Amino acid sequence: MFSLRRSPSSFAYIMVSGYVLLLLAFGVLPTLYAAFLAFTRDGTFVAFDNFQRVIADYRFLPAVGNVAAFIAIWLTSLIVLVVILAVIVHAIRVRWLSSAARFVFYIPGALAGASSVLLWLFMLDPTVSPVSGLLRLLGFDTFVDVVGGPNLPVIFAVIAFWAGAGGWIVIMYGALNNISAEVMEAARIDGAGPIATAWHIQIPLLRKWIAYMGIMSLAAGTQLFVEPRVLSQASKGVVGLDHSLNQVAYLYAFRQNDFNGSAAISLLLLVVAAGLAAFFVFRGGLFERD
Known part of the structure:
Protein backbone atom coordinates (compact mmCIF):
# COMPACT_ATOMS: atom_id res chain seq x y z
CA MET A 1 0.00 0.00 0.00
CA PHE A 2 1.37 3.38 -1.02
CA SER A 3 1.95 6.01 1.62
CA LEU A 4 0.18 9.34 1.25
CA ARG A 5 3.54 11.00 0.57
CA ARG A 6 4.42 8.63 -2.28
CA SER A 7 0.98 8.12 -3.79
CA PRO A 8 0.85 11.25 -6.01
CA SER A 9 4.19 10.51 -7.68
CA SER A 10 3.35 6.82 -8.03
CA PHE A 11 0.03 7.71 -9.64
CA ALA A 12 1.87 10.00 -12.07
CA TYR A 13 4.18 7.15 -13.10
CA ILE A 14 1.17 4.92 -13.70
CA MET A 15 -0.48 7.56 -15.90
CA VAL A 16 2.70 8.10 -17.91
CA SER A 17 3.43 4.39 -18.33
CA GLY A 18 0.67 3.91 -20.91
CA TYR A 19 2.11 6.61 -23.12
CA VAL A 20 5.64 5.24 -22.70
CA LEU A 21 4.51 1.75 -23.75
CA LEU A 22 2.72 3.08 -26.82
CA LEU A 23 5.73 5.25 -27.68
CA LEU A 24 8.02 2.23 -27.51
CA ALA A 25 5.65 -0.01 -29.48
CA PHE A 26 4.65 2.42 -32.24
CA GLY A 27 7.49 4.95 -32.19
CA LEU A 37 16.44 -1.73 -43.01
CA ALA A 38 17.97 1.54 -44.19
CA PHE A 39 21.52 0.36 -43.56
CA THR A 40 21.11 -3.22 -44.78
CA ARG A 41 19.98 -5.19 -47.81
CA ASP A 42 18.97 -8.83 -47.56
CA GLY A 43 20.28 -8.76 -44.01
CA THR A 44 23.75 -7.55 -45.09
CA PHE A 45 25.17 -4.23 -43.89
CA VAL A 46 25.56 -1.87 -46.87
CA ALA A 47 26.35 1.42 -45.05
CA PHE A 48 24.87 4.38 -46.95
CA ASP A 49 24.21 2.55 -50.21
CA ASN A 50 20.41 2.68 -49.82
CA PHE A 51 20.54 6.41 -49.12
CA GLN A 52 22.71 7.07 -52.18
CA ARG A 53 20.35 5.03 -54.32
CA VAL A 54 17.16 6.85 -53.29
CA ILE A 55 18.80 10.30 -53.49
CA ALA A 56 19.92 9.49 -57.05
CA ASP A 57 16.34 8.52 -57.97
CA TYR A 58 14.88 11.05 -60.43
CA ARG A 59 11.76 11.35 -58.23
CA PHE A 60 13.57 12.23 -55.01
CA LEU A 61 14.74 15.83 -55.48
CA PRO A 62 11.47 17.04 -57.08
CA ALA A 63 9.59 15.50 -54.13
CA VAL A 64 11.96 17.29 -51.73
CA GLY A 65 11.25 20.57 -53.51
CA ASN A 66 7.48 19.99 -53.42
CA VAL A 67 7.45 19.24 -49.68
CA ALA A 68 9.82 22.13 -48.90
CA ALA A 69 7.66 24.61 -50.84
CA PHE A 70 4.51 23.37 -49.10
CA ILE A 71 6.07 23.56 -45.62
CA ALA A 72 7.52 27.03 -46.24
CA ILE A 73 4.16 28.44 -47.34
CA TRP A 74 2.13 26.55 -44.76
CA LEU A 75 4.30 27.19 -41.69
CA THR A 76 4.70 30.88 -42.50
CA SER A 77 0.98 31.43 -43.03
CA LEU A 78 0.07 29.25 -40.05
CA ILE A 79 2.32 31.02 -37.56
CA VAL A 80 1.46 34.53 -38.75
CA LEU A 81 -2.29 34.13 -39.25
CA VAL A 82 -2.96 31.94 -36.21
CA VAL A 83 -1.25 34.42 -33.89
CA ILE A 84 -3.07 37.39 -35.46
CA LEU A 85 -6.48 35.66 -35.35
CA ALA A 86 -5.94 34.46 -31.77
CA VAL A 87 -5.07 37.99 -30.62
CA ILE A 88 -8.12 39.40 -32.44
CA VAL A 89 -10.49 36.81 -30.94
CA HIS A 90 -8.98 37.39 -27.50
CA ALA A 91 -9.59 41.11 -27.88
CA ILE A 92 -13.33 40.57 -28.44
CA ARG A 93 -15.01 41.53 -25.18
CA VAL A 94 -18.49 40.23 -26.08
CA ARG A 95 -18.41 36.74 -24.57
CA TRP A 96 -20.88 35.02 -26.90
CA LEU A 97 -19.21 36.50 -29.99
CA SER A 98 -15.77 35.35 -28.84
CA SER A 99 -17.09 31.84 -28.14
CA ALA A 100 -18.85 31.71 -31.51
CA ALA A 101 -15.68 32.79 -33.33
CA ARG A 102 -13.61 30.07 -31.63
CA PHE A 103 -16.27 27.47 -32.46
CA VAL A 104 -16.39 28.47 -36.12
CA PHE A 105 -12.60 28.36 -36.38
CA TYR A 106 -12.51 24.92 -34.76
CA ILE A 107 -15.21 23.22 -36.89
CA PRO A 108 -12.91 22.35 -39.87
CA GLY A 109 -10.56 20.50 -37.52
CA ALA A 110 -13.34 17.99 -36.81
CA LEU A 111 -13.02 16.65 -40.35
CA ALA A 112 -10.51 13.91 -41.13
CA GLY A 113 -7.75 14.62 -43.66
CA ALA A 114 -9.37 12.70 -46.51
CA SER A 115 -12.75 14.36 -45.84
CA SER A 116 -11.12 17.80 -45.97
CA VAL A 117 -9.52 17.02 -49.31
CA LEU A 118 -12.82 15.75 -50.75
CA LEU A 119 -14.52 18.95 -49.65
CA TRP A 120 -11.78 21.00 -51.30
CA LEU A 121 -12.11 18.97 -54.50
CA PHE A 122 -15.62 20.40 -54.68
CA MET A 123 -14.41 23.91 -53.82
CA LEU A 124 -11.62 23.85 -56.42
CA ASP A 125 -13.72 22.68 -59.35
CA PRO A 126 -14.89 25.78 -61.27
CA THR A 127 -17.88 23.89 -62.71
CA VAL A 128 -19.50 23.28 -59.29
CA SER A 129 -17.63 25.46 -56.78
CA PRO A 130 -19.55 28.18 -54.91
CA VAL A 131 -16.53 30.44 -55.61
CA SER A 132 -16.38 29.54 -59.32
CA GLY A 133 -16.55 33.23 -60.23
CA LEU A 134 -13.36 33.93 -58.29
CA LEU A 135 -11.61 30.90 -59.81
CA ARG A 136 -12.50 31.98 -63.34
CA LEU A 137 -11.42 35.53 -62.53
CA LEU A 138 -8.02 34.08 -61.63
CA GLY A 139 -7.90 32.31 -64.99
CA PHE A 140 -8.92 28.81 -63.90
CA ASP A 141 -11.62 27.31 -66.12
CA THR A 142 -11.23 23.64 -65.21
CA PHE A 143 -10.21 21.57 -62.21
CA VAL A 144 -7.01 20.55 -64.00
CA ASP A 145 -6.10 24.24 -64.41
CA VAL A 146 -6.51 24.79 -60.68
CA VAL A 147 -4.32 21.86 -59.62
CA GLY A 148 -1.65 22.56 -62.21
CA GLY A 149 1.95 22.06 -61.04
CA PRO A 150 2.97 25.47 -59.60
CA ASN A 151 -0.34 25.85 -57.75
CA LEU A 152 -0.07 22.66 -55.70
CA PRO A 153 2.04 23.93 -52.75
CA VAL A 154 -0.42 26.79 -52.25
CA ILE A 155 -3.42 24.47 -52.54
CA PHE A 156 -2.01 21.99 -50.04
CA ALA A 157 -1.11 24.87 -47.69
CA VAL A 158 -4.68 26.21 -47.88
CA ILE A 159 -6.15 22.77 -47.19
CA ALA A 160 -3.79 22.17 -44.26
CA PHE A 161 -4.41 25.64 -42.83
CA TRP A 162 -8.17 25.27 -43.12
CA ALA A 163 -8.10 21.91 -41.35
CA GLY A 164 -5.56 22.67 -38.63
CA ALA A 165 -5.53 26.38 -37.84
CA GLY A 166 -8.70 26.38 -35.74
CA GLY A 167 -7.30 24.09 -33.09
CA TRP A 168 -4.17 26.20 -32.76
CA ILE A 169 -6.22 29.39 -32.51
CA VAL A 170 -8.06 27.88 -29.54
CA ILE A 171 -4.74 26.85 -27.94
CA MET A 172 -3.24 30.32 -28.47
CA TYR A 173 -6.40 31.86 -27.05
CA GLY A 174 -5.94 29.80 -23.89
CA ALA A 175 -2.30 30.86 -23.67
CA LEU A 176 -3.33 34.51 -23.97
CA ASN A 177 -5.73 34.03 -21.06
CA ASN A 178 -2.74 33.03 -18.91
CA ILE A 179 -1.03 36.39 -19.36
CA SER A 180 -1.18 38.27 -16.08
CA ALA A 181 -3.99 40.80 -15.86
CA GLU A 182 -1.58 43.12 -14.02
CA VAL A 183 0.79 43.11 -17.00
CA MET A 184 -2.03 43.96 -19.41
CA GLU A 185 -3.33 46.68 -17.10
CA ALA A 186 0.16 48.18 -16.80
CA PRO A 194 -3.99 47.10 -28.94
CA ILE A 195 -1.30 46.73 -31.63
CA ALA A 196 1.57 47.81 -29.37
CA THR A 197 0.32 45.55 -26.59
CA ALA A 198 0.09 42.59 -28.94
CA TRP A 199 3.55 43.20 -30.46
CA HIS A 200 5.50 44.00 -27.30
CA ILE A 201 3.70 41.91 -24.67
CA GLN A 202 1.32 39.23 -25.94
CA ILE A 203 3.33 37.81 -28.86
CA PRO A 204 6.65 37.63 -26.91
CA LEU A 205 4.83 35.78 -24.11
CA LEU A 206 3.43 33.36 -26.70
CA ARG A 207 6.91 32.45 -27.93
CA LYS A 208 6.94 28.97 -26.39
CA TRP A 209 3.49 28.17 -27.70
CA ILE A 210 4.46 29.39 -31.16
CA ALA A 211 7.53 27.16 -31.05
CA TYR A 212 5.38 24.22 -29.99
CA MET A 213 2.97 24.90 -32.86
CA GLY A 214 5.90 25.08 -35.27
CA ILE A 215 7.28 21.71 -34.10
CA MET A 216 3.96 19.86 -34.28
CA SER A 217 2.99 21.42 -37.62
CA LEU A 218 6.40 20.69 -39.09
CA ALA A 219 6.08 17.04 -38.08
CA ALA A 220 2.67 16.85 -39.77
CA GLY A 221 3.83 18.75 -42.85
CA THR A 222 6.72 16.42 -43.64
CA GLN A 223 4.21 13.54 -43.71
CA LEU A 224 2.32 14.99 -46.69
CA PHE A 225 0.55 12.05 -48.30
CA VAL A 226 -3.27 12.03 -48.19
CA GLU A 227 -3.79 15.33 -50.01
CA PRO A 228 -1.64 14.63 -53.10
CA ARG A 229 -2.84 11.02 -53.16
CA VAL A 230 -6.52 12.01 -53.34
CA LEU A 231 -5.85 14.85 -55.78
CA SER A 232 -3.89 12.45 -57.99
CA GLN A 233 -6.89 10.15 -58.25
CA ALA A 234 -9.32 13.03 -58.78
CA GLY A 240 1.73 12.71 -59.73
CA LEU A 241 1.81 9.70 -57.45
CA ASP A 242 5.36 10.74 -56.53
CA HIS A 243 4.59 14.32 -55.53
CA SER A 244 5.74 14.01 -51.91
CA LEU A 245 8.51 12.07 -50.17
CA ASN A 246 5.99 9.92 -48.35
CA GLN A 247 4.47 8.97 -51.69
CA VAL A 248 7.90 8.07 -53.06
CA ALA A 249 8.56 5.95 -49.97
CA TYR A 250 5.18 4.27 -50.49
CA LEU A 251 6.04 3.48 -54.12
CA TYR A 252 9.38 2.01 -53.06
CA ALA A 253 7.72 -0.24 -50.49
CA PHE A 254 4.52 -1.37 -52.22
CA ARG A 255 5.19 -0.94 -55.94
CA GLN A 256 8.88 -1.85 -56.11
CA ASN A 257 8.95 -4.15 -53.06
CA ASP A 258 12.04 -2.26 -51.88
CA PHE A 259 11.52 -1.76 -48.16
CA ASN A 260 15.18 -0.85 -47.67
CA GLY A 261 14.87 2.18 -49.97
CA SER A 262 11.57 3.14 -48.37
CA ALA A 263 13.17 2.97 -44.93
CA ALA A 264 16.07 5.14 -46.13
CA ILE A 265 13.64 7.85 -47.28
CA SER A 266 11.76 7.63 -43.98
CA LEU A 267 14.97 7.97 -42.01
CA LEU A 268 16.04 11.00 -44.04
CA LEU A 269 12.68 12.61 -43.31
CA LEU A 270 13.10 11.85 -39.62
CA VAL A 271 16.57 13.40 -39.46
CA VAL A 272 15.51 16.58 -41.27
CA ALA A 273 12.33 16.95 -39.22
CA ALA A 274 14.23 16.37 -35.97
CA GLY A 275 16.83 18.97 -36.94
CA LEU A 276 14.20 21.58 -37.76
CA ALA A 277 12.31 20.71 -34.57
CA ALA A 278 15.51 21.29 -32.59
CA PHE A 279 15.78 24.72 -34.21
CA PHE A 280 12.27 25.61 -33.02
CA VAL A 281 13.00 24.25 -29.54
CA PHE A 282 16.15 26.32 -29.00
CA ARG A 283 15.00 29.46 -30.83
CA GLY A 284 11.62 29.36 -29.13
CA GLY A 285 13.00 28.62 -25.67
CA LEU A 286 10.50 25.79 -25.34
CA PHE A 287 12.17 24.24 -22.29
CA GLU A 288 13.33 27.43 -20.63
CA ARG A 289 11.84 28.30 -17.29
CA ASP A 290 10.10 31.65 -16.99
Whole structure:
Protein backbone atom coordinates (compact mmCIF):
# COMPACT_ATOMS: atom_id res chain seq x y z
CA MET A 1 0.00 0.00 0.00
CA PHE A 2 1.37 3.38 -1.02
CA SER A 3 1.95 6.01 1.62
CA LEU A 4 0.18 9.34 1.25
CA ARG A 5 3.54 11.00 0.57
CA ARG A 6 4.42 8.63 -2.28
CA SER A 7 0.98 8.12 -3.79
CA PRO A 8 0.85 11.25 -6.01
CA SER A 9 4.19 10.51 -7.68
CA SER A 10 3.35 6.82 -8.03
CA PHE A 11 0.03 7.71 -9.64
CA ALA A 12 1.87 10.00 -12.07
CA TYR A 13 4.18 7.15 -13.10
CA ILE A 14 1.17 4.92 -13.70
CA MET A 15 -0.48 7.56 -15.90
CA VAL A 16 2.70 8.10 -17.91
CA SER A 17 3.43 4.39 -18.33
CA GLY A 18 0.67 3.91 -20.91
CA TYR A 19 2.11 6.61 -23.12
CA VAL A 20 5.64 5.24 -22.70
CA LEU A 21 4.51 1.75 -23.75
CA LEU A 22 2.72 3.08 -26.82
CA LEU A 23 5.73 5.25 -27.68
CA LEU A 24 8.02 2.23 -27.51
CA ALA A 25 5.65 -0.01 -29.48
CA PHE A 26 4.65 2.42 -32.24
CA GLY A 27 7.49 4.95 -32.19
CA VAL A 28 10.87 3.80 -30.97
CA LEU A 29 10.80 0.16 -32.11
CA PRO A 30 9.54 0.91 -35.65
CA THR A 31 12.18 3.63 -35.94
CA LEU A 32 14.91 1.21 -34.91
CA TYR A 33 13.62 -1.36 -37.39
CA ALA A 34 13.54 1.28 -40.14
CA ALA A 35 17.13 2.21 -39.30
CA PHE A 36 18.10 -1.46 -39.58
CA LEU A 37 16.44 -1.73 -43.01
CA ALA A 38 17.97 1.54 -44.19
CA PHE A 39 21.52 0.36 -43.56
CA THR A 40 21.11 -3.22 -44.78
CA ARG A 41 19.98 -5.19 -47.81
CA ASP A 42 18.97 -8.83 -47.56
CA GLY A 43 20.28 -8.76 -44.01
CA THR A 44 23.75 -7.55 -45.09
CA PHE A 45 25.17 -4.23 -43.89
CA VAL A 46 25.56 -1.87 -46.87
CA ALA A 47 26.35 1.42 -45.05
CA PHE A 48 24.87 4.38 -46.95
CA ASP A 49 24.21 2.55 -50.21
CA ASN A 50 20.41 2.68 -49.82
CA PHE A 51 20.54 6.41 -49.12
CA GLN A 52 22.71 7.07 -52.18
CA ARG A 53 20.35 5.03 -54.32
CA VAL A 54 17.16 6.85 -53.29
CA ILE A 55 18.80 10.30 -53.49
CA ALA A 56 19.92 9.49 -57.05
CA ASP A 57 16.34 8.52 -57.97
CA TYR A 58 14.88 11.05 -60.43
CA ARG A 59 11.76 11.35 -58.23
CA PHE A 60 13.57 12.23 -55.01
CA LEU A 61 14.74 15.83 -55.48
CA PRO A 62 11.47 17.04 -57.08
CA ALA A 63 9.59 15.50 -54.13
CA VAL A 64 11.96 17.29 -51.73
CA GLY A 65 11.25 20.57 -53.51
CA ASN A 66 7.48 19.99 -53.42
CA VAL A 67 7.45 19.24 -49.68
CA ALA A 68 9.82 22.13 -48.90
CA ALA A 69 7.66 24.61 -50.84
CA PHE A 70 4.51 23.37 -49.10
CA ILE A 71 6.07 23.56 -45.62
CA ALA A 72 7.52 27.03 -46.24
CA ILE A 73 4.16 28.44 -47.34
CA TRP A 74 2.13 26.55 -44.76
CA LEU A 75 4.30 27.19 -41.69
CA THR A 76 4.70 30.88 -42.50
CA SER A 77 0.98 31.43 -43.03
CA LEU A 78 0.07 29.25 -40.05
CA ILE A 79 2.32 31.02 -37.56
CA VAL A 80 1.46 34.53 -38.75
CA LEU A 81 -2.29 34.13 -39.25
CA VAL A 82 -2.96 31.94 -36.21
CA VAL A 83 -1.25 34.42 -33.89
CA ILE A 84 -3.07 37.39 -35.46
CA LEU A 85 -6.48 35.66 -35.35
CA ALA A 86 -5.94 34.46 -31.77
CA VAL A 87 -5.07 37.99 -30.62
CA ILE A 88 -8.12 39.40 -32.44
CA VAL A 89 -10.49 36.81 -30.94
CA HIS A 90 -8.98 37.39 -27.50
CA ALA A 91 -9.59 41.11 -27.88
CA ILE A 92 -13.33 40.57 -28.44
CA ARG A 93 -15.01 41.53 -25.18
CA VAL A 94 -18.49 40.23 -26.08
CA ARG A 95 -18.41 36.74 -24.57
CA TRP A 96 -20.88 35.02 -26.90
CA LEU A 97 -19.21 36.50 -29.99
CA SER A 98 -15.77 35.35 -28.84
CA SER A 99 -17.09 31.84 -28.14
CA ALA A 100 -18.85 31.71 -31.51
CA ALA A 101 -15.68 32.79 -33.33
CA ARG A 102 -13.61 30.07 -31.63
CA PHE A 103 -16.27 27.47 -32.46
CA VAL A 104 -16.39 28.47 -36.12
CA PHE A 105 -12.60 28.36 -36.38
CA TYR A 106 -12.51 24.92 -34.76
CA ILE A 107 -15.21 23.22 -36.89
CA PRO A 108 -12.91 22.35 -39.87
CA GLY A 109 -10.56 20.50 -37.52
CA ALA A 110 -13.34 17.99 -36.81
CA LEU A 111 -13.02 16.65 -40.35
CA ALA A 112 -10.51 13.91 -41.13
CA GLY A 113 -7.75 14.62 -43.66
CA ALA A 114 -9.37 12.70 -46.51
CA SER A 115 -12.75 14.36 -45.84
CA SER A 116 -11.12 17.80 -45.97
CA VAL A 117 -9.52 17.02 -49.31
CA LEU A 118 -12.82 15.75 -50.75
CA LEU A 119 -14.52 18.95 -49.65
CA TRP A 120 -11.78 21.00 -51.30
CA LEU A 121 -12.11 18.97 -54.50
CA PHE A 122 -15.62 20.40 -54.68
CA MET A 123 -14.41 23.91 -53.82
CA LEU A 124 -11.62 23.85 -56.42
CA ASP A 125 -13.72 22.68 -59.35
CA PRO A 126 -14.89 25.78 -61.27
CA THR A 127 -17.88 23.89 -62.71
CA VAL A 128 -19.50 23.28 -59.29
CA SER A 129 -17.63 25.46 -56.78
CA PRO A 130 -19.55 28.18 -54.91
CA VAL A 131 -16.53 30.44 -55.61
CA SER A 132 -16.38 29.54 -59.32
CA GLY A 133 -16.55 33.23 -60.23
CA LEU A 134 -13.36 33.93 -58.29
CA LEU A 135 -11.61 30.90 -59.81
CA ARG A 136 -12.50 31.98 -63.34
CA LEU A 137 -11.42 35.53 -62.53
CA LEU A 138 -8.02 34.08 -61.63
CA GLY A 139 -7.90 32.31 -64.99
CA PHE A 140 -8.92 28.81 -63.90
CA ASP A 141 -11.62 27.31 -66.12
CA THR A 142 -11.23 23.64 -65.21
CA PHE A 143 -10.21 21.57 -62.21
CA VAL A 144 -7.01 20.55 -64.00
CA ASP A 145 -6.10 24.24 -64.41
CA VAL A 146 -6.51 24.79 -60.68
CA VAL A 147 -4.32 21.86 -59.62
CA GLY A 148 -1.65 22.56 -62.21
CA GLY A 149 1.95 22.06 -61.04
CA PRO A 150 2.97 25.47 -59.60
CA ASN A 151 -0.34 25.85 -57.75
CA LEU A 152 -0.07 22.66 -55.70
CA PRO A 153 2.04 23.93 -52.75
CA VAL A 154 -0.42 26.79 -52.25
CA ILE A 155 -3.42 24.47 -52.54
CA PHE A 156 -2.01 21.99 -50.04
CA ALA A 157 -1.11 24.87 -47.69
CA VAL A 158 -4.68 26.21 -47.88
CA ILE A 159 -6.15 22.77 -47.19
CA ALA A 160 -3.79 22.17 -44.26
CA PHE A 161 -4.41 25.64 -42.83
CA TRP A 162 -8.17 25.27 -43.12
CA ALA A 163 -8.10 21.91 -41.35
CA GLY A 164 -5.56 22.67 -38.63
CA ALA A 165 -5.53 26.38 -37.84
CA GLY A 166 -8.70 26.38 -35.74
CA GLY A 167 -7.30 24.09 -33.09
CA TRP A 168 -4.17 26.20 -32.76
CA ILE A 169 -6.22 29.39 -32.51
CA VAL A 170 -8.06 27.88 -29.54
CA ILE A 171 -4.74 26.85 -27.94
CA MET A 172 -3.24 30.32 -28.47
CA TYR A 173 -6.40 31.86 -27.05
CA GLY A 174 -5.94 29.80 -23.89
CA ALA A 175 -2.30 30.86 -23.67
CA LEU A 176 -3.33 34.51 -23.97
CA ASN A 177 -5.73 34.03 -21.06
CA ASN A 178 -2.74 33.03 -18.91
CA ILE A 179 -1.03 36.39 -19.36
CA SER A 180 -1.18 38.27 -16.08
CA ALA A 181 -3.99 40.80 -15.86
CA GLU A 182 -1.58 43.12 -14.02
CA VAL A 183 0.79 43.11 -17.00
CA MET A 184 -2.03 43.96 -19.41
CA GLU A 185 -3.33 46.68 -17.10
CA ALA A 186 0.16 48.18 -16.80
CA ALA A 187 0.37 48.33 -20.59
CA ARG A 188 -2.94 50.16 -20.81
CA ILE A 189 -1.88 52.62 -18.10
CA ASP A 190 1.33 53.31 -20.03
CA GLY A 191 -0.79 54.21 -23.04
CA ALA A 192 -0.08 51.15 -25.19
CA GLY A 193 -2.75 50.54 -27.81
CA PRO A 194 -3.99 47.10 -28.94
CA ILE A 195 -1.30 46.73 -31.63
CA ALA A 196 1.57 47.81 -29.37
CA THR A 197 0.32 45.55 -26.59
CA ALA A 198 0.09 42.59 -28.94
CA TRP A 199 3.55 43.20 -30.46
CA HIS A 200 5.50 44.00 -27.30
CA ILE A 201 3.70 41.91 -24.67
CA GLN A 202 1.32 39.23 -25.94
CA ILE A 203 3.33 37.81 -28.86
CA PRO A 204 6.65 37.63 -26.91
CA LEU A 205 4.83 35.78 -24.11
CA LEU A 206 3.43 33.36 -26.70
CA ARG A 207 6.91 32.45 -27.93
CA LYS A 208 6.94 28.97 -26.39
CA TRP A 209 3.49 28.17 -27.70
CA ILE A 210 4.46 29.39 -31.16
CA ALA A 211 7.53 27.16 -31.05
CA TYR A 212 5.38 24.22 -29.99
CA MET A 213 2.97 24.90 -32.86
CA GLY A 214 5.90 25.08 -35.27
CA ILE A 215 7.28 21.71 -34.10
CA MET A 216 3.96 19.86 -34.28
CA SER A 217 2.99 21.42 -37.62
CA LEU A 218 6.40 20.69 -39.09
CA ALA A 219 6.08 17.04 -38.08
CA ALA A 220 2.67 16.85 -39.77
CA GLY A 221 3.83 18.75 -42.85
CA THR A 222 6.72 16.42 -43.64
CA GLN A 223 4.21 13.54 -43.71
CA LEU A 224 2.32 14.99 -46.69
CA PHE A 225 0.55 12.05 -48.30
CA VAL A 226 -3.27 12.03 -48.19
CA GLU A 227 -3.79 15.33 -50.01
CA PRO A 228 -1.64 14.63 -53.10
CA ARG A 229 -2.84 11.02 -53.16
CA VAL A 230 -6.52 12.01 -53.34
CA LEU A 231 -5.85 14.85 -55.78
CA SER A 232 -3.89 12.45 -57.99
CA GLN A 233 -6.89 10.15 -58.25
CA ALA A 234 -9.32 13.03 -58.78
CA SER A 235 -7.20 14.68 -61.47
CA LYS A 236 -6.52 11.36 -63.25
CA GLY A 237 -2.76 11.61 -62.88
CA VAL A 238 -2.27 15.36 -63.33
CA VAL A 239 -0.97 15.36 -59.76
CA GLY A 240 1.73 12.71 -59.73
CA LEU A 241 1.81 9.70 -57.45
CA ASP A 242 5.36 10.74 -56.53
CA HIS A 243 4.59 14.32 -55.53
CA SER A 244 5.74 14.01 -51.91
CA LEU A 245 8.51 12.07 -50.17
CA ASN A 246 5.99 9.92 -48.35
CA GLN A 247 4.47 8.97 -51.69
CA VAL A 248 7.90 8.07 -53.06
CA ALA A 249 8.56 5.95 -49.97
CA TYR A 250 5.18 4.27 -50.49
CA LEU A 251 6.04 3.48 -54.12
CA TYR A 252 9.38 2.01 -53.06
CA ALA A 253 7.72 -0.24 -50.49
CA PHE A 254 4.52 -1.37 -52.22
CA ARG A 255 5.19 -0.94 -55.94
CA GLN A 256 8.88 -1.85 -56.11
CA ASN A 257 8.95 -4.15 -53.06
CA ASP A 258 12.04 -2.26 -51.88
CA PHE A 259 11.52 -1.76 -48.16
CA ASN A 260 15.18 -0.85 -47.67
CA GLY A 261 14.87 2.18 -49.97
CA SER A 262 11.57 3.14 -48.37
CA ALA A 263 13.17 2.97 -44.93
CA ALA A 264 16.07 5.14 -46.13
CA ILE A 265 13.64 7.85 -47.28
CA SER A 266 11.76 7.63 -43.98
CA LEU A 267 14.97 7.97 -42.01
CA LEU A 268 16.04 11.00 -44.04
CA LEU A 269 12.68 12.61 -43.31
CA LEU A 270 13.10 11.85 -39.62
CA VAL A 271 16.57 13.40 -39.46
CA VAL A 272 15.51 16.58 -41.27
CA ALA A 273 12.33 16.95 -39.22
CA ALA A 274 14.23 16.37 -35.97
CA GLY A 275 16.83 18.97 -36.94
CA LEU A 276 14.20 21.58 -37.76
CA ALA A 277 12.31 20.71 -34.57
CA ALA A 278 15.51 21.29 -32.59
CA PHE A 279 15.78 24.72 -34.21
CA PHE A 280 12.27 25.61 -33.02
CA VAL A 281 13.00 24.25 -29.54
CA PHE A 282 16.15 26.32 -29.00
CA ARG A 283 15.00 29.46 -30.83
CA GLY A 284 11.62 29.36 -29.13
CA GLY A 285 13.00 28.62 -25.67
CA LEU A 286 10.50 25.79 -25.34
CA PHE A 287 12.17 24.24 -22.29
CA GLU A 288 13.33 27.43 -20.63
CA ARG A 289 11.84 28.30 -17.29
CA ASP A 290 10.10 31.65 -16.99
